[in-house]
Amino acid sequence: MSDTSPVVRLRIPGTSLPEEGGLPPESNVWVVGDEESAIVVDAAHDHEAIARGLGDRELMAIVCTHGDADHVGAAAALADLTGTPVLLHPADGRLWEQVHPDREPDAPLLHGEVLVAGGIELRILHTPGHTPGGVCLYAPELGAVFTGDTLLADGPGATARFFSDLPTLAASVRDHLAVLPGETAVHPGRGESATVAEATARLDSWTAGGF
Numbered sequence: 528m529s530d531t532s533p534v535v536r537l538r539i540p541g542t543s544l545p546e547e548g549g550l551p552p553e554s555n556v557w558v559v560g561d562e563e564s565a566i567v568v569d570a571a572h573d574h575e576a577i578a579r580g581l582g583d584r585e586l587m588a589i590v591c592t593h594g595d596a597d598h599v600g601a602a603a604a605l606a607d608l609t610g611t612p613v614l615l616h617p618a619d620g621r622l623w624e625q626v627h628p629d630r631e632p633d634a635p636l637l638h639g640e641v642l643v644a645g646g647i648e649l650r651i652l653h654t655p656g657h658t659p660g661g662v663c664l665y666a667p668e669l670g671a672v673f674t675g676d677t678l679l680a681d682g683p684g685a686t687a688r689f690f691s692d693l694p695t696l697a698a699s700v701r702d703h704l705a706v707l708p709g710e711t712a713v714h715p716g717r718g719e720s721a722t723v724a725e726a727t728a729r730l731d732s733w734t735a736g737g738f
C-alpha cells in the first residue's frame with residue numbers, strides 16, 4: 528500500500544551517462560496531496576515507479592520545477608498513463624523540446640499562480656538561474672518549499688551551462704526563498720532536504736565565488 532502522507536519523497540534512479548562516470552543519477556520526485564488526490568512535482572526517469580508511488584490517489588497535475596531531462600524524462604509517459612496535464616514555465620520550453628520534441632506541455636506555469644493539491648495550496652515562485660524557467664512551489668500550511676535544482680540542501684543548484692547564471696540564481700533565492708520562515712523545509716530535486724536557514728546560510732558568498 529502506498530504512503531499517503533501529505534508529502535512523499537520518491538527517489539527515482541536514472542541511467543548512468545558515460546560522461547558522468549560515477550553512480551547513476553538519482554532524482555527526487557515529490558508527491559503532494561491527501562489520500563484522495565495529489566500532484567507530482569517533477570516526473571523523473573520512470574513513470575511506472577511514480578505511478579506505483581501514487582497508489583490509488585487521483586493525479587491532478589504533473590508540475591515541472593524546470594525542463595532538465597533528469598526531471599521531465601517521465602512526464603510525457605506519466606501524462607499519457609494518467610490523463611493528467613503537464614505544467615511548465617514557458618521559459619524552459621526549449622529544454623523540454625530537447626527531451627520531448629513531439630509533445631508540448633499542456634499549460635504554462637506562472638509566477639503567482641496557486642495550485643491546490645488535496646486541499647493543500649502551492650504558490651508558484653519563478654526562480655530563474657539554474658534554468659530560465661525554474662520555479663519553486665511554496666506550501667505555507669505544510670511549512671515546505673519544493674525547489675527543484677534552484678536550491679539544494681547545501682546551496683545553489685548548478686550554473687555552469689550557458690543558459691544558467693549564478694547571480695540570477697542568487698537573486699531568485701534572495702528575493703523568494705530566503706524571505707520564507709527559516710524553519711521552512713526545503714525539498715529539492717536531488718539529495719536530502721534541509722531548512723531554508725540551512726540551505727541559504729552561505730547565500731552572501733555565492734556571487735563572490737563561494738560556489
Ligand SMILES: [Fe+2]
Nearest residue numbers: 593595657676
Ligand atoms: Fe536541473
